[in-house]
Amino acid sequence: MSKNRETFASRLGFILVSAGCAVGLGNVWKFPYVCGNNGGAIFILIYLVCLFALGFPILVCEFAIGRGSGASIGTALRKLSGGKGRWHQFRWYGLCGNYLLMMFYTVVAGWMIYYVGVCAKGTLRQANVKEIEQYYQSFVQTPGKMMFFMLLVVALCIGVCALGLQNGIENITKKMMLALIVLMAVMAVNSVMLKGSSKGLSFYLIPNLENVKKRGLGNVIFDAMTQAFFTLSVGMGSMEIFGSYLGKERKLTGEAINVLVLDTLIAFVAGIIVIPACISFGIRPDAGPSLLFITLPNVFNHMPSGTLWGMLFFVFMSFAALSTVIAVFENIISMSMDVFGWERRKALTVNLVGIAVLSMPTVLGFNVWSGVQLFGPGSTIMDVEDFVVSSNILPLGSLLFVLFCTKKSGWGFERFLEETNTGVGMNFPKFLRRYMRYVLPMIVLVIYFKGYYDKFKDSSPVIFGVWMMIAIAFAVYILYLSRDKK
Template sequence: MENRENFKSRIGFIMTSAGCAIGLGNVWRFPFITGKYGGAAFVLFYLVFLVLLGLPIMVAEFAVGRASGKSAVRSFHALEKPGSKFHLYGYFAAAGNYLLMMFYTTVAGWMLSYTVKSARGIFSELSPDEVAAVFGASLANPGEQVVWMLVAIALGFAVCMRGLKNGVEKVSTVIMTSLLCLMVVLAVRAVTLPGAANGLAFYLKPDFSKMAENGIGEVVFAAMGQSFFTLSLGIGALAIFGSYIGKEKALAGEAASIIGLDTFVALMAGFIIFPSCFAFNVNPGQGPGLIFATLPNVFNAMPFGRVWGTLFFVFMSFAAISTVIAVFENIIAFAIDMHGWSRKKSVLVNFALVTVLSIPCALGFNVWGGVQIPGIGGIQDVEDFIVSNNLLPLGSLVYLVFCTSRYGWGFKNFIAEANTGSGLKFPAGIRVYISYILPAVVLFIWAVGYIQKFFVK
């Protein structure tokens, strides 16, 4: 079995973990629901819930990872009491990472493909209807879908093949630094467009009438849901990075830094999208369609639009690929921990496995477009539903119970690990909150997700 690597630097750990947490949901979902639920008023709720919900669960994942020195598939084995069955969840966590990549690699492929399309000027002379038709034609082409999915997979595993320090850490740090710089450049361009002020007002001015319109309960739940799902907690995707760090820093401060970066990206996405849409009279509430069918028209209308459009899709590709690299590192660590394989063997086997597993999603928009599950949707929708509506919330619940229950690892062990090192400490006084109240909130989010999915139309 290979010697286990550790991160070379603290900044590498934070950037890699942030790369895992920061994904495409930050970019297209956050601005959409922020606008829908009252702008700055919603953002305030979102930030509060990030701290109340996201921070404790992230600290729990990091603590389990660091104390065990293992990936999610073996970490519970190392820490649980004899006769305990918590280790069984490790296999569900592993499944969650594979399932996430089964559809995320296709979406990452869309971003890469649009970067090339934009750089080639394909959108430059097209009408809005023709721009929208490009995305439809792309989805309908099975060859194009599979090729770009393979490019995303190959890029991710090529980075992981180089190891933790020379591959994952180094590349993630470059990608995340570039992503943050690109966002600032794009945001400055967006807020200086003629007519951008209306978009900024929509985004930043609290509109409590919109909150009343939707109902305060629905707004609060939407803020809870976004804060919870944005960090990809519950499938051990972050626990692995805890296993690669030393004991120099307490974990609450590290989690706060990662959540801060995640929030910065989400907020900056709003500064790019809202002013751009308002400057060109475009509805910003379209979800994924906004990115592929609408924003190319916005860039067409800007001076040097081809350059700004290409930069935007480079930024989107970075957001996607940083997540792919982080989750691939998890998948590789599973095989190393379970089978004692070398990194090279784990990369090669998983490259083949992830490729095969990702094909149904890539073909789910064309050849297998007829495959539908009532109430859920096509292949991508089903895979996303299993991960987002089930494994993330229920997995977070497992981590919380494991870290606080005497039948699991236990609160004393958890708090000792979390607070080892210098920096921000996790408050031991909130034991009742993270043992009882937070698990109940997570269960509530899971249950309401089902109700909204199947019973509210």
């Protein structure tokens, strides 16, 4: 690690910042719904197994690559491999992935901030479901308002990064995450105390074999694998960068487990907030943006002191979104410095402009450019960006990280293990070597191809075939980068 490189001021800061990066919209607008529909407690148990089988080793890989290199993903693979092979080509893949994520995540984070004001003013307090939906549609079809809140998010988060690691990112994210945890605890207690909440808790937490049979055990397991894989945002260096700011005092296994536990706890408590509240008032919980901006405002309208609870909910969601944006911004800034040799000030300025400009297609995709529907009627530019990141960058990047840490042409398992087990704490299991080298990559590839299959299975055979060929081409490219040189 570079002697001049900043490090976290505290272990708690590292855990909260890393968890803040992992905690995102999927913890709230997807996990509770998927859990309830897949058998409640049965799904949670399968999910936990998948989380430690999939997410845990990849997360440790990212932390180890970061701490071992003392650099962003922009130069880390070249440093650790000694310049061997083609691993360094991934730097562009990682940089593009982080940029693509921010091109739509900044926009959605802006929605959260906007709805804090909407709920605080009681704008939707007397509205019915149709009026709530019309209000949301009216908002996203107003490019000026959308652009203002997107730019506000970009300026705020770049401003935090400008303060540096300890004074900015660690200090502010730590406070946001602690406030987020307190808010969630308060809202969970309120949700449980609502009349009729027991039905929601039963739907969410009691094992439901009928739902498992209806979905099919294979689909339940695959949903658990997918949720466990994507919840940590591994695969494009977003976690690797925080490993590069970590000291050598503690082994990485325990640190990764702490982040996993906190991320899972937040997703679990989000379900306690959402599911009982919805079912208490006879409203079926949904998934995606409609849950946050249509379903839940309707729930708050039925709830005593609903204006307060609605405002607190969107404050909590704003903290969750902003903590992720800040973390990814720092990754982009650090990669820019490593790859292009820029000073931090220049990296901040260039990326402030770059992210703001490149987020505009997402803003316009809901209104002026709403006719651009690359994935069929009703799809948006954001759907395309989300698909590229979630179904391509993350799984293929994770595949590359695992291969890099286990193949001799990369870093190699022995050096990975040495870095991971430096310090005090729990050792990384050495017996996982073959699992990580052969089994885990196959599981990641299955998740990757299943994502393409689910997305395009209802398309015409020609379109389906074209997209599957594209999927194969991307996978072959990643395997090409990891190929042993003769």
